[in-house]
Amino acid sequence: MKITATFIDEISHDIPHQNWGPKEWRQDFLHMKAIGIDTVVMIRCGFRKFLTYPSPYLTNTMACFSPTQDLVKLFLELATECSFDFYFGIYDSGEYWDTGDMSVEIEVNKKVIEEAYEKYGQSPAFKGWYLSLELSRKTKGAVSAIRDLGHHAKEVSGGLPVLISPWIDGPKAVMAASSKLTKATGISLEKHAQEWDEIFKGIQGAIDIVAFQDGHLNFEDLKDYLAVNKALADKYGFISWTNTESFDRDMPIKFFPIKFDKLHYKLSKAHEVGMAKAITFEFSHFMSPQSAYIQARHLYNRYMAHYLHHEKEE
Secondary structure (H helix, E strand, O other): OOEEEEEEOOOOOOOOOOOOOHHHHHHHHHHHHHHOOOEEEEOOOEEOOEEOOOOHHHHHHOOOEOOOOOHHHHHHHHHHHHOOEEEEEOEEOOHHHHHOEHHHHHHHHHHHHHHHHHHHOOOOOEEEEEOOOOOOOOOEOHHHHHHHHHHHHHHHHOOOOEEEOOOOOOOOOOOOOOOOOOOOOOOOHHHHHHHHHHHHHHHOOOOOEEEEEOOOOOHHHHHHHHHHHHHHHHHHOOEEEEEEEOEEOOOOOOOEEOOHHHHHHHHHHHHHHOOOEEEEEOHHHHOOOOOOOHHHHHHHHHHHHHHHHHHHHO
């Protein structure tokens, strides 16, 4: 199974910003194309006060800062040039992370969805939505937020697909700011299956694609959870992607590019359970030849040698 999609984390909430302009972004899209990527997902259009595009609504309503470049416009132009599908990630006010109640994000994002589609929806590359509000287990207000925003995005855009990327409450599910790498216990497979059956039932019809993050579990347990995720998605009519994280959660410094063998292992388990597509978080920092991390270019080379050069030889 190959990586054919990537998130674009331009706000860079908890990883360093690379300060790229149009030249660097164009080169990165070409690197993405070379590796076999055909889909890019902007992980969020804004976080707290910082934005990826000049939004009159968010600058007026949320007192956000207007950016120096319109990255959504740039990403859509580059996606069109490279024949990529582009998914627009909605806004994260940060209030949910402070309060634990996701319902506070509904009304602001309904306006963002309307504004974004009016501004960019005519681009041939604009192919869907990403609901940036990460959920796990029975997060307060999560089901109603995902359901309402998914339906609204579809209504505004004439039914374009909606993607979510939840996280599994495994032993590595600790906050990025924490000095710890793991916690004492993670959710059991049975409890995970029970809770996500309830969540999927509540959001059925509002979303189309589910890409669970794969980095919060011990490697030996991953396949079992992936299989449960795939079975539940099939039950409720969702398409199953896997969010194959290309950064390492096992290192004391957060976050570095992952060891290739770990990435290969996770992709192989996703293939074994029948996932439809692999998206990574994320190419530009952790796999790109022009990343600020020198390890990323070596990961790119190992990936190309294993998945593409070897394939050509066969």
